[in-house]
Amino acid sequence: MTPADPTGTRLKFFQTGSFAAGNRLLDAEQRSVQASPERANAITCGHRACQGCGEALGARYALDAAMRATGGDLIAANATGCLEVFSTPYPESSWQLPWIHSLFGNAPAVATGVAAALRAKGNTHTRVVGQGGDGGTVDIGMACLSGMFERGDDVLYICYDNEAYMNTGVQRSGATPEAARTSTTQAVGEEPGAPWGQGKNAALIALAHEIPYVATATIGDLRDLERKVQSAMEIRGARYIHLLVTCPLGWGSPSSDSIKLARLATETGLFPVWEGERGDIVSVSKIRRLQPVEEYLKLQTRFRHLFSPTRRDDVIARIQAKADRNIERFGLLEVDSEELEHSEEQELRLEGGS
């Protein structure tokens, strides 16, 4: 999004989600949903999330974007987990949209049921969002999720991935990265932290189902998240967004670092950000300023055992290799010659001044 400037200087807005400059200079439809006092506040304040909770932030942005896209005509089905627990402490609820929580492993199936009922009633305007954490999505909910994809039910499913079963005390899930400390993969023994496997890439699994829209996103780029939710809501059929959300408690990071960590996850290549349609990746968010994985790992005590009491360069190197593989596989750094030329030109212009 680069508004033309009459002087010929092309300015790129990297993070137009900030409430400072970005929004005032954009047209209304391009502004963050959160900038509007008329936003839905689908999950309103007063919930009991931790300070710096990435999931609360992500849910707020995602659902308000979905509410704007549908004119507030939305029903949400939520899995058991942090989001469900902190948003509905009896007798209060912070949800301002119709919302149902059933079980841990069935959020996609409940969403399917809601969509089926709407179809049976001839209601083509009300839309459905299913949501849950990584545990409820990639582990216990995977069968229901796959079924929903396979049938092509008209549901947008959002997975808030904080990489462990956080609500129950930070236990390892299928989304926990290797070497991470969790309460069931503790930092003890010869191979401290989560064991090395091949991981479970839910977004690629979703892509393999050839559904109309799959995207990954992080709370490090909230405008991107809003745009992706908007895109998703313009499509009918099964859609999936995998959102990386920081958990200060589980990751062992300061609550003020939540967005920074999400950004680092992207910039190291550990969490590729992309969009896919019907089995093909159609767009990739390039890394702007590549970071070594250590910059990301050292800010989280769930990886502290890699640095002290002794440095585990072998493990860090392995994690770096994983990041490098992502970069190559998804083309996270590829810059085509035209873009390279253009950005060099731009640098010259900016440096040259007048």
Add this chain to the structure above:
Amino acid sequence: MRHKIYASASGAQTVVIRPLYPQITPMPMAGFRSRLTLCTTQTQPPQAGPVFETRIHGRGGQGVVTSAELLSVAAFTEGRHAQAFPSFGSERTGAPVISFCRIDERTIRTREPIVEPDAVIIIDPTLLHQVDVFAGLKPDGYVLINSSRPFEQLHLSELNDRFRVERLCAVPATELAREHVGKPLPNAAMLGAFAALTGIVRLDSVAAAIRERFGGELGEANARAAQAAYQLVPPSSGKAASREAVNA
């Protein structure tokens, strides 16, 4: 309304509870039954009816279950009660299968497998020496076997002592099926022969059941096979009812 859901600390209390569900329009007194009366309805026992029990033996894929069902539909078209059910084994193609059919003038209540059949139909003669297909057959019982060989050549002479010879019959149902339907599925022909042998259902009822199940040309062809088998059964067979009377 229900009272006394709970006992409070000061002893059981009677609480009148308002219903949570919409009231059903009360019926006129003449039709009213108190809850207890409804609960303990006295039913007059049905008189012991002349129930006719048939057991069918064959192998999976030969239409054993369908045969019992068609027989029950034939009885139904004559206004009688009929119950057909299989023996619920794992019905793999080729494995021995048993099905049952009870026919009665009154409602059939029992659901036990048939242990003392009035008739036994054997669709696959290779079962004859593998399964005791005649177990429990009543002395007056009927036996119908699918075989191109006449009954005397089936090495079942001991049956002549146990049962009435004129009620033991063999028909080449598979051959008839091949001839009329083009497929070796003998059940329609067997039922036609069964109608002739026992007189327990009419041929036209059997034909109607066949046509309803199979439809179109296939139904017609099967009905022809049934008719052909019917005509093959010797007229001197001792039937429960005479063939002439039944066909009138």
Add this chain to the structure above:
Amino acid sequence: MLKQIEGSQAVAQAVALCRPEVICAYPISPQTHIVEGLSRIVKSGQLKPCEFVNVESEFAAMSVAIGASATGARAYTATASQGLLYMTEALYNASGLGLPIVMTVANRAIGAPINIWNDHSDSMSQRDSGWIQLYVESNQEAVDVHIQAFRIAEALSLPVMVCMDGFILTHAMERVEIPEPEQVDRFLPPFEPRQLLDPAAPVTIGAMVGPEAYTEVRYLAHYKQMQALDLIPEVASAFETSFGRPSGGLVRGYRSSDAETIVVALGSVMGTVEDVIDELRQAGLRIGAVAVKSFRPWPRDEVRSALQGARRVVVLEKALSIGIGGIVSQNVHGALEGLPVSVHTAIAGLGGRPIFKESLRTLFLKAHADALPGTTFVDLDEGLIDTELARMLADRRSGPHAENMLRELGTVRAGAV
């Protein structure tokens, strides 16, 4: 219209007449013909509007029903045995949330050992789930009670399971009166939900409840189900008025009002029981039977009233609570508290073992002569048990019981050929 029809197909037609809006099903023997019949009815356009969702598991089936019901759709599913267990979590969720889902349970035994044939262990295992449990004796009653079930469920906002004996009823072809659509439409008005996911009036369904209120929420669930003790007979009565035949209700007596010995049973075995009762009455015995049709809620007063005049009661059960014994008989004991009636348990028909009139005759005669022990396993092959016990005593690595016993019976070939 009177039809000679397979039980499963009759149920499919009855359910279709109730105009469900969402049917979600996962196949399991012996329920398959029901969902196949319904899928045909929906796909051919006979039933609309209706969404038939082929789900990936029974857990998904109940979950889809939950989502659909919460969105105001009349929802239906069917299962049995392992499938019912797989959706256990969702069963409790549906009843806890107060969603009026109707489900057919084609009663089947639970493994291990795996067994596809009929008994009541599946529905009995879920008697605490908060679902109303109704048992039917015949395919006619299956048709009738499914129609009643939707009305009961929606009046109370509670889910209802209709239990029918797998294979014995589902796969039996018999005469059934299928009601006309107009009759059912008059009897069963459109679903009006008590709670609804509606963007125009948002609500939160499924909130977490802590110690401060959980007890009260559960008490209300119990209170609601107890109301069914009044509603079930009222609906049965209204059904009889509209359709002209009695079916459903809480309990039904057969020649029981002056009986000295009463047999209590659930489901299709009642037919065989009645035939034996008639024969024994001919022989001069004062014997009768009581069919329990609503197992949950437990009609304590009606059972007490029906049995209190007897000297002895034989509870014929198709399920077993390992570690204690009969299940229905425990409930019957409670109903007869303080009365001088002896209660005997007879466990029969487990895993589809046929219940013969001859066996019942022997059992009832023994009962009438006060010669029955507390608990009897009808037709138990004691030799088979003794052989297996001997094997276990002789050798630590005695092998799987099931295979050993099947080999003993000759069902499985022993050793290398």
